[in-house]
Structures are given as structure tokens and as C-alpha cells.
Amino acid sequence: MEQLIAVFTSKRNIGLTAIPYFATFNENQPITLHEHATPEHIRAEPERFSDQQKEMILLLTKISEHNLHRRYGKKESLKTFMDQLQVHPHFEKEILPFIDRTIYSAIYLLGQSGLKAYYKDGTFSNVYQSDRLIIRETPAQPVFDFTLTSEGLEYSLKVRQALEDNKPDKEFALLGRDVEFISRETAVLKIHHNIYYFKNIDSNKFKPFLDKSTIHVPMRQVDIYMEGFVSKCIRNFDVTGKGFEVIEKKEQPLPHLALIKDLKHLPVLGLHFKYGNRIFLADRLAPVYVEYVKSEQGYAFHKIVRDFDFELSIINRLNELGLVKTGDALFQPEACTSKKTATQMLAFMADWINLNKEQLNKEGFSIETNFDNRNIFVGKATLKVDSSEDNDWFEIKVRVQIGEFNLPFFKFRKNLIEENPEFELPNGQTFMIPPEWFTRFSELFDYAKVDKNSIRLPRSHFQIMERVKYGVGQIDKKTDVPKIVFPQVEIPEGIQAKLRPYQTEGYAWLNFLMENGYGGILADDMGLGKTLQTITLLQKIYDNIERQTIDPQEALMTPEETAEERAQQLSLFGAPAVKTFNKTGIPASLIVMPTSLVHNWQDELSKFSPGMRIYNYTGTNRLRSKDIGKIFQHYHIVLTSYGVLRNDIELMANYTFHYFILDESQYVKNPTSKVYEAVKQIQSKHRLTLTGTPIENSLVDLWAQMNLVNKGLLGSLAFFKRHFVQPITRHKAEDKEVKLQKLIQPFLLRRTKEKVAKDLPPIMEQVLYCDMTPEQEKFYEREKSGIRNSIYQVFEHKTPEQSAIMALQALTRLRQIANHPVMVDESYQGSSGKFEQIVDKLESIVAEGHNVLVFSSFVKDLELLQKELQIKKLSFTKLIGSTRERDKVIQEFNDKASIFLISLKAGGVGLNLTKADYVFMLNPWWNPAAESQAINRAHRIGQTRNVFVYRFLSSGTIEDKIARLQQKKSQLADVFVNNNNPLTDLSQEEILELFS
Incomplete structure (x- = not known):
């Protein structure tokens, strides 16, 4: 069976070297050498070799002739390189040291691993088992013996080798022995079949003793030898001596910390140890220190052996106190690892010293705080x-x-x-x-x-x-945004509703803000009852005086009252000619909302708080007077729209309201708009905004609304953009995200349906990818190609703002084609894959007895669908921006229609349509929050059935990329709460990517 062995043999111009071989052992026969073992064998059969065998093959391969040639002789042939190796310009300084280091590593590995090694004499063609080399696990030790006499200094050098099996050490001289030096830098000697390798002595120290037993140093050179050579030998090796003293001193080391610079010129704490008068850096480069002393009594050497166990205990202690190692003897506080500037790091170190100085002094440390020509103060610093x-x-x-x-x-x-x-x-x-x-x-x-x-x-x-x-x-802590618990407060008696637990909690939060003089943003999901929570707070405010029961129909004063009633109103400017409903002495509260929600607020107030009197300040016949406040003061609640507020701000700004409440406050997210300026002018004691989408397009939406309720909380708009928007959106700065969360957390309450309305039935969402018809796809690709070429020209000649506007127009055209090409070209005769799938789905769902809300961003889209539904005789109703009688349309759906066609902008808010259990989103919009609002028309309190949401996307179109853009915006909103042109925040490359 083949074995891996190392064969030592002499090579021309190199000397004794080693080669890894696959070999077979035969009884009473020479060892059969098959082939060199190479890295290719390892790659082919890695499981065949142990880790030590792999390491040996890789080591010895480094010094093969081919590898030496590849490393040092690329310009000449292998034969020429080897023939002229000894005259190579790098032979002495590079090549020989490289071979020596590699051979030494291989021999050390052979000694530790027990792998077999053999010697092949160049005069013989075979290798025998008797040629095995003995390489022991323990390195050999040099033993110096010095004798100082009146005639001079004599010394000898012997080899001491530890033997196995508890045998006594073997010690011998080199005189008369056949010694071959294998490595020069760190001595490796071959003597017969034994290889002796050492750790920290070179071969030249042994060579003089091959032909003599001792070396004599004349008296005139003794001082130089004692101070230099003898001191080094005492420090590094076993030494016996006569005629002088070697005194081993047991010094108690004292730890010392100093502010120093590392190799990168950054401040670090350097750890030193004082042994008597000697200071050592806390590394292991000098385990022994020898001090040479010459006196009248003679020569002496003081030998200090460092206590590495004690030094290690000090290093562990520094770790316990919060330091981390950056080098053998260099430390810094853990907080420094994330700091970049030298000054910041120095501050952390001074702070660490201040915190630990007293304890360090108790434990025997000395501390040096001079750094870079500065005296760093490390005394006590306090703040009051x-x-x-x-x-x-x-x-x-x-x-x-x-x-x-x-x-x-x-x-x-x-x-x-x-x-x-x-x-x-x-x-x-x-x-x-x-x-x-x-x-x-x-x-x-x-x-x-x-x-x-x-x-x-x-x-x-x-x-x-x-x-x-x-x-x-x-x-x-970086990720710790605290949860504030608000004291409970009783529900006022005048509220005609039972609040859910989370609504009670929301009411308590609103009450906390009011009592402490703060404004807030109630940002619960659509359908969780923001209106009821707000009405409960208002009821508490006006419930502290004797209440009166008012008929719900009587409670509302509308602009459509008779001329006689208006005359009565005007008389209020003089003497109170009509009944004063608000007897609390507290000013009226103003609620502003989109026009479409005024009717909803009237109903909710009359239903939940019939004791409060409401003044509806809307409509073309409203009373416009600079003294309108004299009418407001007789009511509890004033309702108006954003449009009326903007137009009548000079009149309404004259009255100081108790509460100023903005519903669907995302309507005022643009801080440069006229309606925003109008809202800022309203005077009130308290402010509150209600919205399900405090962030629609960017963090500026959040700033605009928070600035209305708590002016200055987030700084100026320029500060907010510089300090938060840019770091968060451009650089994903997590620390800025956490800081912003902490700032807004007490003043923004956001609960999702999934977390608080657990009794709501589940909502199932599915994306339906629709293949375009062949004629639609051809139309789409032709349009996209033309648009892409024109967009490139736009970017070359227009400003970024103009480019974004034109890109949005182009993208809108592609979105319409993805729905149905007839939306942009009435002469188009083909069909649409998505349109056909929508109609098929509607027919099936209605046939099964379900009701459907159908949302689209395009009115044209709904009009096309309307024609198809009329042909198929499916009952429907429609709500778009131009619809005047919204209530009538909503009632028609609730009473008899199965399908409700709704434009996204007209029907995204203010609707409670729990009759529907299916929602169709015909096309993705830039803002995912708008789609969530639309879905919440059906999935809200009162819904008892599962709600199914289908999102229709035309495959391979711009709609795919809009869906990915939605994900990016949704993530931004989720972090903090959860511009109508979304392209203004995109780079030129990102916009062009949409057309790719």
C-alpha cells in the first residue's frame, strides 16, 4: 500500500532539500518510490490526505525546481536557471533564505506530525528502511558554557536534545562528528540519521565547534564579549558560567498605561509593565531582559524573566473594564471602534480614564496622559x-x-x-x-x-x-424607541358609543396631549375609528358644563337656512337674538376636511355626540363676514373644507378656536401650497391632525403635518431635509432613523388593523399577471421605443424638474396602454389582455353573489368598463371626481348594485363600503398608501366577511416596475408611521431604468 514520505537528498547548487513521494514498503527490499506528491493530487483526491500531509506537500512543492524557476527565473529556461543559480543576483538575499524558511517549516511539521522522512545518498540509486531520519517532536537546545579566568574567557557550545519516554536529555559536542547544515537562518543540523532543529539560533554559531571544543577570547576583548555576546546568550539560551554571576531577579511588575499613537497615527492606550527600572511594552518580543553590570568585584548579569501570567491577568482586567485590543500592547475603548477621527477617539479614551482612574490607581496602575504635545485633563468634571x-x-x-x-x-x-x-x-x-x-x-x-x-x-x-x-x-440605545404609557381617562357620558380597547387607548393619548399642551397626529389605519376617538375627546372638552339634549336634526346649522334665520345669525353681532348652544365658555373647535367628508362628519357627530351643536361653514351661501367668530362662539363644532378655509382665511383667522383639527391632513402635505399657508394662520389653543397616510411620497410630508401641530419640533424645513431626509433616503442612516422616531414618537399614534382590530376578518391579496394580446404588445413596444428615444433627448436639453415632468407624462401614456391602448388611441381596433381578464373575473364573482369595489387611477379606464358592464347587463354604480351627489351614488351601491366603479382619487377616503367583499385594483399607483386607503373602504370595522383583493398587472410592462417602486416607498413609511410626481426623487439613471 502506498504511503506518503519525505525524501531528503542533495541537489546541485541548493544542498540538502526534501521532496514528498508516494512510496511502497517491501519486506527485505528497497523502498519503491513512485512519483512526487503534488497539489494536483490533493485537488483530485482531497479525502486521501490528512491536514498535515496536505501541509507538507504544499510546503515542499514551494521549493521544487519548477516553482523556484517560476518565482525567480521567468526570463530564462529551467536548465539555465538551475545551472546558474548560485550566481543569480537574488541567490544570497532572497532565494536561499526562502528555501531555508521552507525547509525549516517542513522539518518542524515532520517532528510534530510523526510523518516519515528518509535520507537518499546521491551515490546510491535506492532508499532503504534503514535510511530513516529521526526528527523529534521537541526542538534541540544550544548549551553555552562560559569560564572567565585571569587570562581571558573560554566558552563551548553543545547540543541538548530531549528524548521521549522519560529518558534523560542527550547532551553532546559537535567536535569530530559528521555534521551537515540543512538550514542556515535558523539552525538545522543533520548528524548521521538524526536531524536536530533549533528555535532561535543560526548555524554560524555552531560551525566553529566542528573542529575545536572551546573558543578562547583574550582578556582585552572580554568587556566587549561580556556586554554583547554573553548577555545575549544568557537572555536567549541555557548558560552555565564560572568567574561571574548570573542573578535572576524576581521583580513585581507594575502596569502602566500611556496615551500614544499607533502606526496609523491614531491615539491608543499603550500598556507597559515596569520591572524595577525597566519598562516593557506588553508584547512577548522580550520575555527575558539581561542587564550587564561591571564593578570592582567583577562581572554580573541581572536576569529579569517577565511574568507573562500576571501580564495576561492585567490584559484580561482591561478587557473587563471595557478596552479592546488593537495590537499586542495597544488598547482602546470599545466605543472607539465605530469612530473615525483621531480627536473623537482621544475623547473616548480620556473619558474611559476619567471613569476608571480611581479603580486603576487602587490596582497599581500608573497613567500618563501627555499626548502629542498636549496635557490631557483627566480630573473630575461635573454638570449642574x-x-x-x-x-x-x-x-x-x-x-x-x-x-x-x-x-x-x-x-x-x-x-x-x-x-x-x-x-x-x-x-x-x-x-x-x-x-x-x-x-x-x-x-x-x-x-x-x-x-x-x-x-x-x-x-x-x-x-x-x-x-x-x-x-x-x-x-x-440605538434601536430603543420607548413606548409611552398614558394614564387612563373615563369616557364622557355624552358619547353614544362603546369604544374598543385600542380606541380607548387612543382617546387617552389625545387627552394626554391636550392636558400637556401638545399637538398630535392620529395616524391609525383607515377604518379604525379616528373620527370616533376625536369626537370622544371633543365631548370631554364640552361635557364639563350641564349638558342639554338636542335633536340631531336641530343640532346642525347649515348655510342653506332661510333668510330669516340668517338675519337672526347676523343679530348675534349685536345682542344674542338666538339661543346660545355652547354654554361652556370654551371657544368652538374647528374641523377641516375634504368637501366629500363634510356629510360624513355631520352624521358621525350627530350619531355619537348628539349633545354638541354643529355649525357647517361650507357652500356658496355661507355667511362671509369678518365677525363670523361671533357666530362660531355659540357652537361647539365648526365644520369646513380645505377650499373654504383657503378662500376665507382672512375671516376665519380672526377667531381663536379651542381645537383646530385637520382630517385627511395629507391634503396639506405641501408646505409651499396656499392651503398650507392658510392653515398656519388659524389661531387655536390645541391642534390635531388625522390621517391614515402621514407619509405619501417623502419624509417632507411628515414634516409638514408635524410642523402644523407642534411648530419647531422637527426644526425648519431646510434643517429637516439636511439633518434627516438626505441621510435617511440617500445613505440609509439608521442612527438618523432612530433619532427621528424618538422625536415624533410621543406625538404620532399609529395602529394597524392587523395589530388592534383582530376581530376583523382576514384580507387576502393576490397579484394577477395579465399577458397582453399580440396587437396590444406590438402597440406598447412601438410606443415605448419612441418614448425612450425622446426621453434621452429631454435629459440632454431640459432641467431635472422639467425632465421629471415629461418623464411622468410619458410613463402615464405607457400605463394607459398597459390597461387598454384605446385609452390613448380611439382608432385602436384590438383588445387588451388585462381588460378581458377583469371582465371575466367580474362576471364570475357577481354570479356567485359577491359585491366588488373596482378602483382605477384613470377615469377613461372606468368608462370603458362601464360600457362593457352595460352590454353584459351587470348592475353597477360609479363615483369619480365630477360626481355631485356622492351620497346618492353610495346609497345606490348599498341598496342594489353589485359593482362600484371608483376613481382612486375620488374614493380613497370618506367611504364605508363594508357591503363589498372583493376589491379590484386595476392599475398600480405610485403611492402604495393610496391603494391601502382604497382597500380600507371595504376592510374596516363592520366588515364580517373575508375580503379578497386582486391587483391586475400587465406582464412585461411599466406596471411591473411601478410595483417595485411601491415597495421602496412603503418601506420608508413603515419606518416612521408606518409631491404627486414620484419621479422627482429619482435620479436620471433610475428614471431611464423604468423605460428599459
Whole structure:
């Protein structure tokens, strides 16, 4: 059976080297050598070899003639290279040392592994079992014997080899022995069939003793030898000596930490150990130190052996105290691993020293804090924070005590804003501002007004105030956004409804905001009862005075009242000629909403809170007067629309409302719009917004709405974009995400149906991919090719804003073709794969007795479907933007129609259509939130059946890519709560990708 062996043999110009062979052992016969073992054998049969065998093959292959030639002699043939090897320009400095190191590694491996090695004499053609070489597991040791006399110094060198099986060590001299040197750098000797390898001595030390037993050093050279050669031998080897002393000193090491620079010029803590007067870096490069001493009494050597067990215990102790190793003797606080600048790292180190200095001193450490020509202060630094409340502000005063210096806090403002920890003290020392101060105060300066004497922070930033007062705690963990529990509050008696547990919790949150003077965004999923929670809060406000029961029909004052009634209203500007319904003394509250929701709010208020009087300030016949507030004050609730508010803001801004509530507040997400400017002018004590989609297209939507209810909470729009929008959307900055979550968390309440309305039946969603018909596909590809060419030209000659607009127009055209080409070309005679599948599905579902909501982004799409439904005599009704009698259309569906055709914009909000148990989304829209709102028309409280949602996508079209874009926007909204041109946020490359 073949075995792997190593065969040592002499090679021309190299000397003794080794080759791995496959060999067969034959009884009383020479060993049969078959072939060299190579890396190719390992690759072919890896399971055939042990790890040590693989390592030996790879090592010895490095010094084969072919590999040496490949490495050092590419410009000449193999024969020429080997013939002229000894005159090669790199032979002495590179080639021989490389061979030596490799041979030494192979011999060390043979000694450790027990793999067999044999010697092949060049004068014989065969290898015999008697040629086996003995390579022991333990390296040999050099033994020096020095004798100092009045005539000089004599010394000898012997070899000591530890033997196995508890036999005594073998010690012998080299004189008279046949010695062959295999490796030169680190000595390896072959003596007969024994190979002796050493660890830290070269071959030249042994060569003089091949022909002599001792070496004599004359007296005139003794001093030089004793200080140099003898000292090194005592340090590195076993030495016996006469005529001088070797004194081994047992020193108790003392740990020493110093601020130093590493190879990258970054600050680190260097660990040293003091042994007497000698300081060692905490590595293992100098395990023994020898000090040469010459005196009148003679020569002596003080030998210090380092206590590595103690040193290791100190290293472990530093790990326990929060340091991590960056090198053999270099450490830094764990927090430094994520910091990039040298100054920031130095601040963390100074902070670590400050925190641990007392304990380190107790444990015997000495500490050096001079760094880069600066004296780093490591004394005690304390903060004293005083605060008080003044209306809408926290008044904050901070004093800083650093050693003997008492300093005003405003002196540190610039450093904290610029994240610069270095602060020069009056005595010239450098105080490194603790990292905890940056966490504690950095946000303060983002939102506070600061002068020399005080700091004023808006009360809405109570979380920042908590951090400033009490410092950094568990709340500041990177991913820890705290959950605030609000005190329970009783449901007011005037509410004619039973609130669900999550609605009670939402009401308690609203009450918490009101009592503490904060605004909020109630952002529950559509259908979870945001209206009822809000009405409950309003009822509590107006329920603290004797209530009166009012007929629901009487409770509403509408603009369509008679001229006589309007005259009565006008008389209110003088004396109260009509009954005052609001006797609480609390001003009226204003609720603003899309026009389509006014009727819904009227119904909900009359149903849930019949005791409150409502004034409907809408319609063309509404009373427009600068004194309109004199009418408002006699009512509890004023309802109006966004359009009326924008047009009548000069009149409505004259009255101070108690609560100002915006429903579907995403309508005011554009901070540059006229309606947004109008909303900002309304005066009120409290503010609240209601929306299921606080983020539709970008984080600016969130800023716009939060700025209305808690002005300044998120800073200016420019600050918000720079500080949050860009880092989060462009760089996926997780720390900014968490910081923004913490800022908005107390003021934004978001619950999903899946989490709180667990009694709702499940919703099943399915994407139906529709193949285009051949004629539709041909039409689509022709249009796409033309559009793509024109878009390239647009990007070359138009601004990014103009390019985005034109790209959106082009994409809209492709979306319409994906639905049905006739939407863009009435002469088109073919069909549409998606349209046919929609009609087939509708017929089947209606035949089974189900009811369907059909949503489309395009009115033309619904009109095409309407014609087909009329032909097939399927009952339907339709709601689009131009529909005037919305209530009538909704009632018609609830009473008799099976199909409700709805445009996405007209029917996305304000509808309760739980009759339907199927929802068709005919085409994907840019904003997934709009689709979710549409689905929630059917999947809301009151629904008792499973809801099935079908999303229709034309395969291989722009609709596929819109679906992927939806995913990206949905993820952004989910992080924080959960522009009508979505392309404005995309790069040119991303837009062109949509047309690819």
C-alpha cells in the first residue's frame, strides 16, 4: 500500500532539500518510490490526505525546481536557471533564505506530525528502511558554557536534545562528528540519521565547534564579549558560567498605561509593565531582559524573566473594564471602534480614564496622559442642570465644573455643535468633552434658543429635556424607541358609543396631549375609528358644563337656512337674538376636511355626540363676514373644507378656536401650497391632525403635518431635509432613523388593523399577471421605443424638474396602454389582455353573489368598463371626481348594485363600503398608501366577511416596475408611521431604468 514520505537528498547548487513521494514498503527490499506528491493530487483526491500531509506537500512543492524557476527565473529556461543559480543576483538575499524558511517549516511539521522522512545518498540509486531520519517532536537546545579566568574567557557550545519516554536529555559536542547544515537562518543540523532543529539560533554559531571544543577570547576583548555576546546568550539560551554571576531577579511588575499613537497615527492606550527600572511594552518580543553590570568585584548579569501570567491577568482586567485590543500592547475603548477621527477617539479614551482612574490607581496602575504635545485633563468634571417651565418653553441653565474651573455652559456650544471634543482650559490643559455630553446635548442646540444666560427649549421637546436633565440612559440605545404609557381617562357620558380597547387607548393619548399642551397626529389605519376617538375627546372638552339634549336634526346649522334665520345669525353681532348652544365658555373647535367628508362628519357627530351643536361653514351661501367668530362662539363644532378655509382665511383667522383639527391632513402635505399657508394662520389653543397616510411620497410630508401641530419640533424645513431626509433616503442612516422616531414618537399614534382590530376578518391579496394580446404588445413596444428615444433627448436639453415632468407624462401614456391602448388611441381596433381578464373575473364573482369595489387611477379606464358592464347587463354604480351627489351614488351601491366603479382619487377616503367583499385594483399607483386607503373602504370595522383583493398587472410592462417602486416607498413609511410626481426623487439613471 502506498504511503506518503519525505525524501531528503542533495541537489546541485541548493544542498540538502526534501521532496514528498508516494512510496511502497517491501519486506527485505528497497523502498519503491513512485512519483512526487503534488497539489494536483490533493485537488483530485482531497479525502486521501490528512491536514498535515496536505501541509507538507504544499510546503515542499514551494521549493521544487519548477516553482523556484517560476518565482525567480521567468526570463530564462529551467536548465539555465538551475545551472546558474548560485550566481543569480537574488541567490544570497532572497532565494536561499526562502528555501531555508521552507525547509525549516517542513522539518518542524515532520517532528510534530510523526510523518516519515528518509535520507537518499546521491551515490546510491535506492532508499532503504534503514535510511530513516529521526526528527523529534521537541526542538534541540544550544548549551553555552562560559569560564572567565585571569587570562581571558573560554566558552563551548553543545547540543541538548530531549528524548521521549522519560529518558534523560542527550547532551553532546559537535567536535569530530559528521555534521551537515540543512538550514542556515535558523539552525538545522543533520548528524548521521538524526536531524536536530533549533528555535532561535543560526548555524554560524555552531560551525566553529566542528573542529575545536572551546573558543578562547583574550582578556582585552572580554568587556566587549561580556556586554554583547554573553548577555545575549544568557537572555536567549541555557548558560552555565564560572568567574561571574548570573542573578535572576524576581521583580513585581507594575502596569502602566500611556496615551500614544499607533502606526496609523491614531491615539491608543499603550500598556507597559515596569520591572524595577525597566519598562516593557506588553508584547512577548522580550520575555527575558539581561542587564550587564561591571564593578570592582567583577562581572554580573541581572536576569529579569517577565511574568507573562500576571501580564495576561492585567490584559484580561482591561478587557473587563471595557478596552479592546488593537495590537499586542495597544488598547482602546470599545466605543472607539465605530469612530473615525483621531480627536473623537482621544475623547473616548480620556473619558474611559476619567471613569476608571480611581479603580486603576487602587490596582497599581500608573497613567500618563501627555499626548502629542498636549496635557490631557483627566480630573473630575461635573454638570449642574437647573430647569423651569415658562408657558411653551423650558428654561434651562447649566453650569460646568472642571477641576478648579467653574465655566458657563454656552462656552461649549460651538464644540458640541461641531462635534469637536477638544476644549482648552484656562490653565492650558486640554479637556476632552465626554462623548456622553454630545449624546446628551447635541439635539438641544438643534432646537433650542441659546444666549449667555439661559437656554430656551420648546416644551414639545420634553424627551430632549429629559435627556438634558438626567443624562443618557437606557432610552438612548440605538434601536430603543420607548413606548409611552398614558394614564387612563373615563369616557364622557355624552358619547353614544362603546369604544374598543385600542380606541380607548387612543382617546387617552389625545387627552394626554391636550392636558400637556401638545399637538398630535392620529395616524391609525383607515377604518379604525379616528373620527370616533376625536369626537370622544371633543365631548370631554364640552361635557364639563350641564349638558342639554338636542335633536340631531336641530343640532346642525347649515348655510342653506332661510333668510330669516340668517338675519337672526347676523343679530348675534349685536345682542344674542338666538339661543346660545355652547354654554361652556370654551371657544368652538374647528374641523377641516375634504368637501366629500363634510356629510360624513355631520352624521358621525350627530350619531355619537348628539349633545354638541354643529355649525357647517361650507357652500356658496355661507355667511362671509369678518365677525363670523361671533357666530362660531355659540357652537361647539365648526365644520369646513380645505377650499373654504383657503378662500376665507382672512375671516376665519380672526377667531381663536379651542381645537383646530385637520382630517385627511395629507391634503396639506405641501408646505409651499396656499392651503398650507392658510392653515398656519388659524389661531387655536390645541391642534390635531388625522390621517391614515402621514407619509405619501417623502419624509417632507411628515414634516409638514408635524410642523402644523407642534411648530419647531422637527426644526425648519431646510434643517429637516439636511439633518434627516438626505441621510435617511440617500445613505440609509439608521442612527438618523432612530433619532427621528424618538422625536415624533410621543406625538404620532399609529395602529394597524392587523395589530388592534383582530376581530376583523382576514384580507387576502393576490397579484394577477395579465399577458397582453399580440396587437396590444406590438402597440406598447412601438410606443415605448419612441418614448425612450425622446426621453434621452429631454435629459440632454431640459432641467431635472422639467425632465421629471415629461418623464411622468410619458410613463402615464405607457400605463394607459398597459390597461387598454384605446385609452390613448380611439382608432385602436384590438383588445387588451388585462381588460378581458377583469371582465371575466367580474362576471364570475357577481354570479356567485359577491359585491366588488373596482378602483382605477384613470377615469377613461372606468368608462370603458362601464360600457362593457352595460352590454353584459351587470348592475353597477360609479363615483369619480365630477360626481355631485356622492351620497346618492353610495346609497345606490348599498341598496342594489353589485359593482362600484371608483376613481382612486375620488374614493380613497370618506367611504364605508363594508357591503363589498372583493376589491379590484386595476392599475398600480405610485403611492402604495393610496391603494391601502382604497382597500380600507371595504376592510374596516363592520366588515364580517373575508375580503379578497386582486391587483391586475400587465406582464412585461411599466406596471411591473411601478410595483417595485411601491415597495421602496412603503418601506420608508413603515419606518416612521408606518409631491404627486414620484419621479422627482429619482435620479436620471433610475428614471431611464423604468423605460428599459
